[in-house]
Amino acid sequence: MNSFPPDHPPVTLTIAGSDSSAGAGIQADLKTFFAFHTYGATAITSIVAEHPGRVLAISAVAPSLVGSQIEAVFDSLPVAAVKTGMLYLPAIVREVAARLSDLGPGLPLVVDPVLSASCGDPLSARDSLAALGESLFPLARLVTPNQGEAELLLGRALRSSDDLADAALALAKRFGVPFLLKGGHLSGESAVDVLAEGGIFRSFAAPRVPGASPHGTGCTLSAAITARLAWGDSLVSAIAAAKRWLTSLLPHTLRFGPYVFLPLTEPGGAATTPP
Template sequence: MSCPTALTIAGSDSGGGAGIQADLRTFAFHRVHGMSALTCVTAQNTVGVQQVDALSPEMVAAQIDSVISDLGVQGIKTGMLLNQGIIEATVRQIENYELQPYLVVDPVMVSRSGAQLIDDLAVEVLSQHLVPLAILVTPNRYEAQILSGQEINTLEEMKKAAAIIHEKGAKAVLVKGGAMPQELRGVDVWFDGEDWEILKTKNVETKNNHGTGCTLSAAIAANIALGNHLKSSVEKSKQYLTTALEYALDLGKGSGPVGHFFPLNQDS
């Protein structure tokens, strides 16, 4: 049998909760063959990140070339790209293979707690050169603040940030509300240049939410690979993530991962 293929361009999480590990499990759940181009290796667990080592931009480009030239691709997501060189190498390969119609950019720049993860030059390159190629960009509150240059504390400010990011060239923007205060927590704002929509699923109260951003963007890429419309892909993916949070895994001493394989837990 054959099936669609999806590619994650992201870092490795040695604890298995986020990064390519989360992406590949999400692809598998959706019955999409997952491929990966590794950007960096991390030593991390549920408590935090202890060390990060980047791969060379040439190696990142070689991985993308290897899988696309042989296996093809119907959905792509980017995650942690770490530095300017890796971002530029990724941009070149996306343009070379004309992959823009399949590209979901999770602009991993700032953690949910607000800590910046990449330097200012990398942020600038991502904003100016990668975001304009995307069919969808999925920033969290703090990433949306950086990309838009606006403070975000209200729903109207989320919408304003989405419009500014859309002006950078992305076909659509999903500003995620997981880090928003009070009643806005978990409320996402969708904007595609014409239509606004407020997307909300039920809140799941759990400390075990490691990898939510990776999981959502990977699910969207998988749904795109399956041939779903972009808006429908986002809606299906939000529901998948909500259920995975309901079955989150209580592992380690910190924030455990979401339950990507929740149907197996349901069966048991």
């Protein structure tokens, strides 16, 4: 495992798709890494022509080229933590798992199993789900599905925070790694995320901000957790810090016509300082 000089920020690597609207994917990850004062590196898995209302087209990067990007980053930079997002094809999932097993064993890995866009359009081949469970989840420090992704993994609907807790415990037991189920799509006064680890669960709640449903919140949350893990936080501390920071952005969303995006600056233009 590489180490970084004490006068340099930790390096965070995102392995994900490129979002042309820059609200999610690689672009959201890099903005978040910067906000948390880490040096962000990338391995791009796919080019997605999309905006919050529609996915127009997807072109996958060859799995071998994805692997070469990961190798190039590890050859040149002291990676401290890794996250994955949209991997799209089973062959890409398996390539990423093989490269990380070889180049970054033991590094904190946050797996965000991106299966669909905010608008509901698919962002993953159907058989990618099995590849994630077989090859990538076992390497993870944390897996962060949203409600819909957790429902696909479990094969049943989730209607409440209690359902989320049961689902998180079931998934953590099945795959042997911690799961954070994001509850932002559920109704209620609070947005509650549930972490299951070692047979117990913890809830992370924040007041729901009315009318705030911006593009890319899942990518942003998992990237913020990754950044805090790179700085050496415990898993619970990393999740709590990421949740607080994301919640602080929601009252200041950017609206372009019908589409809503997260800001990564404070009102007035000052740089956002994570808590």
